[in-house]
Amino acid sequence: MNKLIKDYKSLIDSRLEIVYTNGPKLLKEPINHILHGGKRIRPLLCMIVNDACSGKVEEVIDVAVSIELLHIFSLVHDDIMDGDQLRHGIKTIHEKWDNSIAILSGDAILALAFKGLNSSSNLIKQKFNSALIAVCEGQALDIEYQELDKISLDQYYDMINLKTGHMLGLSAEIGALISNESSYEAGTYKKMGLLIGKVFQIQDDLLEITSSSNAMGKSLSSDILLNKKTYLMIKAENSFPGSLDNIYKRYSKDLSILKNEIKNFLFDNKIIEETADYISDIFKEVDKILISNKQSNRNIIELVNFVRRRKV
Secondary structure, three states: OOHHHHHHHHHHHHHHHOOOOOOOHHHHHHHHHHOOOOOOHHHHHHHHHHHHOOOOHHHHHHHHHHHHHHHHHHHHHHHHHHOOOEEOOEEOHHHHOOHHHHHHHHHHHHHHHHHOOOOOOHHHHHHHHHHHHHHHHHHHHHHHHHOOOOOOHHHHHHHHHHHHHHHHHHHHHHHHHHOOOOHHHHHHHHHHHHHHHHHHHHHHHHHHHHOOHHHHOOOOOHHHHOOOOOHHHHHHHHHOOOHHHHHHHHHOOOHHHHHHHHHHHHHHOOHHHHHHHHHHHHHHHHHHHHOOHHHHOHHHHHHHHHHHOOOO
């Protein structure tokens, strides 16, 4: 990443270090434990878009940090629901402490996110509230779909647009709005953010299969164990009906073998290759926006390319 993005990330990290310094030990320790690490893609996108629109750092930093806190809140609760043991290379809160402490910490992190918006306009607060509801709805669909034998790609897109895309769309949109950019320009940035969110989630689906827990710094078996409807699994079911179900039935008692068999099936039947191609196609859509008007800002391009190259 270039100097500006690194400087912004350092500023975001330094703000997160002091976001909650006084309070009960059983709240302060887990909150500060989970605030370390992470790519900070969402707040960085907010700040970089704000910079591209000639905004001021001091006017956007509090909102950017609140966006990251909202994201972290969602991760804390997601990890509880998925039973994940690692996040950013460290133990999840519920794993290091327990579920009660994790739930309480997640709630407090959400409260801290809202506290950071105290001086923001009503419009920004309304956008933020809508994003919170969208994230919860996306997670609800994620859980709901686990109980279904099959869902369509359109249903999957609806889910990830709520769970992942909405927050990145919000990040870009708010960055523009805080700079007093027109609603039209802010909408264009939001569209770009939604696409980045979409591709980010599908990358995660792919890396869940092709990467390792050590490389990713998080648990990588929950999607398979919970029978989550990821992009790859939906594509596989559409192309080879019943095949994944047979693998689940045959190897359900050994998760390591199950994951390896599913991975081999996805590779052998070119689902991995097709997914990588689709990811490239989405980035082409992002690139079309990047080359138009002020969206060609080199810092935005740098951040998009960082996501494009991500392997973890």
